[in-house]
Amino acid sequence: MQILSISAAAFLGWSAVASVSAQSATSSSALPQLQHRHSFFSTLPVEPSDDNLKVARHQVQVVGLSGFREWEVKGSFRDLYSAAGKISAAADRALDSHAKVHVQWHSSNASLLRPPFTPTFIPGLHLAVTSNNFDATWEAYCPVLAELTGAVDCRVLEELQLEDQSTKLINAQHLIPINNHYYVHRTTEPPGFMSSSSVLSTLVAAQQSGTRGPALIDLVLENGNGNLKVVWSVGNQGQDDEENTVKVTFDKQTDKVVEVGWFYRELTEREHTVFDHYLGATVKMDAEGEVVSEALIQTRSPVFPPHKKEIATGNIRIPGHGYSSTMSPAQTFHPHSITTIHSNPYIAETTGECDLYVLQVLPPGIFVDPFQLEGLASEIGESTVFGETDLEKPVGVVPGWGSLVLVKVQPEESVKTSRWIAGNATTETTADSQGSGKPSPYISTVDVPMHMRYQPPVSEQDPATHVDVAIPWPIVAWTCPASGNEESAVDAAKKLFYIPPLPLNLLFKENTVNFRFLLPDPIPKHYPESHVSVPVGRLEDLEVVRTVTFVLAGAGTLAVAWALIKAVAGRSSGKGKQD
Structure with missing residues (x-):
């Protein structure tokens, strides 16, 4: 090669x-x-x-x-294997041209990508399969995916037993339907992911050459071809x-x-x-190395920078765009995810036809009740939930991942929390712009009630009474229609560097919207996360819990039976008197 x-x-x-x-x-x-x-x-x-x-x-x-270094590779499956010095029969199989497998890995140890790059990749492994026939697609693509990346179990659903649900390897039953996609997320890489025996590991190792590991890996498999993008900090x-x-x-x-x-x-x-x-x-050079083109490209960034600051003092001159998020209270079984979004006063000039969304990718230890959110529509606004919502399951038996919660920030006054609140453009001003006539920024707070799952009990040697559950901050992005006036600028940006993060682009038709992302504010070095402290049981209390549970369950059964007997007896007695 x-x-x-x-x-x-x-x-x-x-x-x-x-x-x-x-x-x-x-x-x-x-x-x-x-x-x-x-x-x-x-x-x-x-x-x-x-x-x-x-x-x-x-x-x-x-x-x-x-900044960042991006390495993009395109070729057939056979070429990918050959470049890594490997041979596989799976690469020669006929594959459905209408199906696509998309893998993203973002390292939690990697520095947060900075503007104008897409900065909002949720750390961990994301896998999506787009197909009208998931079983056939998984059967065809899975062997290739397993050899390319590792960490995948290719047995079909009929071969998987009930005890396989909690396996750390990703298998078919871990992928949950989202529109016409099937998606799974792992906060940490599964065992064997990008192991030394995998094809991509061999390719990437030859490129990183002693630097730290990649910040981002993006792999798309479609119609027998692969498209790989790898990003390193430089x-x-x-x-x-x-x-x-x-x-x-x-x-x-x-x-x-x-x-x-x-x-x-x-x-x-x-x-x-x-x-x-x-x-x-x-500066671009073609494959012949003879043509050098230097161009000044003015393009709308896919990222909203947070603030404009004075160069000398660092003071904020104009409030920018950004958001922060927290779980409140910090120690509970029923926290609220509170995301506060702010934007500069002129946001309407560039987002007039756009919608603002907050997407939360939740780990298995936390979930939302979709019926509760439906009842709170007048408070929160429009929301959609995908993934695991069974409140009875403890965290140890949730297959694969948690759930997705997509909230649309509403412009209507009827929504109390998840909506834009704009300052008066003529009378209200910010503290930094008093007397200058500059309008106030837009502000919104998205408040979503959530629930923690029961955690595995700790051993006698562990003195802990609570465990810490980490929840990544949500992705906050505007979705704007891909109009004819913006196509040239957006296309120019995409040619340079543009990888929309999973799972956000699974929820929208990619060719009909352009994403513009907000950054966490202040910008952290790594992707931020919130924490909730959850009470945890102890193994030495297991027998007591079993005994009490048995007694209470038995007492409840007897109480129900006694109530039924009394009701039947009373109804029979009343009927006799009527006769």
Whole structure:
């Protein structure tokens, strides 16, 4: 296999030097037909110049790059296996062209992706199957998926026993229907995921070359072909002040394009436009290495930046877009998930036809009651629930994952909590803009009642009386119609870097909406999560609980039986008197 040669000197924090040979013992006629695309994106507020950009034939060298590296691979299943030096009969099977398998893995240890990149991937493993015939699709794709990623049990439903429901390997019964998709989420990777024997592990290992593990893996399998995207953090990520240099040399036979892009905020006379646009200066080289195109791309970012600040003092000049979330109270069986959203005063100018949604991906230890949410529609607004909602199940027997809760933030005044509350554009002003005539920001609070499951009891040696359950913050995003006026800008952004997070894009038709995401505020280093402390039982109390349960259940049965006897006797006595 011929592959892009990369040496990345002085990767910040790691000081790692990566080198992947462009030559292979395999003859050129036997090379897998994989298409590689390598991209490096920097969010530093600088423009490319002769000082930090040097371009030569088949090579780009960048000094001071700080951002993310994306590696995209496209090819057939057979080519993916061949590139990893593996052979599989599963790759030669005929597959349904109308079905798709989508896998995403976001490491909880990875730094949160920054604007203008999509920042809201819920940590853990996400797997979605889109098909009108799930059983047939799973049977065809599962062997390939298992060999590519590991951690998958390919037995069909008839072969799975009841005791297999809690297995840590993902199997067919773990995937729960969502519209025409089937979805499962794991907060941590299942055993064997991306093990050394998996195909993707072999491919990715040759690319990361000594750096920390990938921040994001995105794999799509469709019609016998695979599309793989892998993202790593690059450069100054708060480790130290070393200058970062990246040297990219590519092979015309396997590499489709190399892109190096800089993104920085647009500064105009209308200050609020800083929240809605980025200027992207991008250098592209084609596979021949002879054409270099440098373009200034003005595009609406898929992410709303939180605030505009004074460069010298760091003080907020105009409130931006962002949200925070918490579980309240922090110690209970029945917490409320409270998400507070704020946006700058000019939000209506760019989201007039958009809807705002809050999506919570809940682990097995917590769930919502859809009937309760339906009864609270006048308080919360429109909500949809997918996944496990059985309140009787303890956490140990919930298969695969918890549930999804999608709440639409309403514009109507009839909804008390989940709606926008806008300041008066002429009289109400923020504290930072008193006397300037600037309007107040929009604010909304989404309050969703939830319930904790019973946790496994602890042993006698464990003194704990409570256990901590971590719940990731929700995804907050605007969904906007894909209009003809925005297609060119959005397409330009997608070419550079755009991976909508699962499971959000399962709930909407991807070709009819564009997502624009809000960032947690303040922006944390890693994806934030809330915590709930839940009382936990003790194993030494098990016999007492069993005895008390038996006595109470027996007493209840006797009470019901006695009530029935009295009712029948009374009815018979009354009937006799009537006769």
